[in-house]
Amino acid sequence: DGGITQSPKYLFRKEGQNVTLSCEQNLNHDAMYWYRQDPGQGLRLIYYSQIVNDFQKGDIAEGYSVSREKKESFPLTVTSAQKNPTAFYLCASSPGGVRNTEAFFGQGTRLTVV
Amino acid sequence: AQSVTQLGSHVSVSEGALVLLRCNYSSSVPPYLFWYVQYPNQGLQLLLKYTSAATLVKGINDFEAEFKKSETSFHLTKPSAHMSDAAEYFCAVMDSNYQLIWGAGTKLIIKP
Numbered sequence: 001d002g003g004i005t006q007s008p009k010y011l012f013r014k015e016g017q018n019v020t021l022s023c024e025q026n027l028n029h030d031a032m033y034w035y036r037q038d039p040g041q042g043l044r045l046i047y048y049s050q051i052v053n054d055f056q057k058g059d060i061a062e063g064y065s066v067s068r069e070k071k072e073s074f075p076l077t078v079t080s081a082q083k084n085p086t087a088f089y090l091c092a093s094s095p096g097g098v099r100n101t102e103a104f105f106g107q108g109t110r111l112t113v114v
Numbered sequence: 115a116q117s118v119t120q121l122g123s124h125v126s127v128s129e130g131a132l133v134l135l136r137c138n139y140s141s142s143v144p145p146y147l148f149w150y151v152q153y154p155n156q157g158l159q160l161l162l163k164y165t166s167a168a169t170l171v172k173g174i175n176d177f178e179a180e181f182k183k184s185e186t187s188f189h190l191t192k193p194s195a196h197m198s199d200a201a202e203y204f205c206a207v208m209d210s211n212y213q214l215i216w217g218a219g220t221k222l223i224i225k226p
Contacts, residue, residue: 006157040218048213096212102148105159106157107157
């Protein structure tokens with residue numbers, strides 16, 4: 001089955017620790033995205049990548065880092081510099097380069113700082 | 115610049131009643147519009163999309179939306195609400211840089 005897999009579904013982190021969220025897709029999509037979701041705030045774009053080995057900051061990139069070494073993988077690292085990391089994180093992918101195609105989403109990772 | 119406004123952070127309807135979720139957009143290019151649904155602790159699932167082929171778009175689970183250029187709207191409707199429709203709904207527009215611009219979402223509450 002084609003799709004996007006995020007892991008883990010739930011993640012707990014101690015303050016001051018970095019943590020990496022995994023996102024893998026087998027849809028052969030060029031573009032991948034990371035969003036953060038907080039209650040009542042919709043989706044906010046953290047980082048996106050239109051092609052392998054290239055990525056751009058979104059609206060709330062501070063305290064996060066990404067890599068795009070392979071087409072199918074786009075991991076997100078939440079660093080200790082992120083002051084309020086507790087949130088629901090969503091990864092998405094799309095073919096890229098066309099405006100009439102939708103994004104496909106993973107099931108999300110809920111990160112809690114303890 | 116593109117933007118999306120969803121009127122009402124919460125909408126409550128009785129089971130069997132009409133569902134109407136409002137979405138207005140602004141776009142400097144011909145709009146491509148999307149409605150997604152999110153169930154608790156899950157990712158987003160596409161309900162339907164407008165890509166300029168037809169102004170009335172039918173989606174999954176009997177949802178449909180009508181594109182009205184004069185009103186810059188893309189409201190989502192369903193004739194008869196079901197308990198399983200309780201979820202959060204997001205409207206989005208694709209901008210000229212291939213980025214989705216999201217509305218803030220509307221939580222649909224179904225009363226028995």
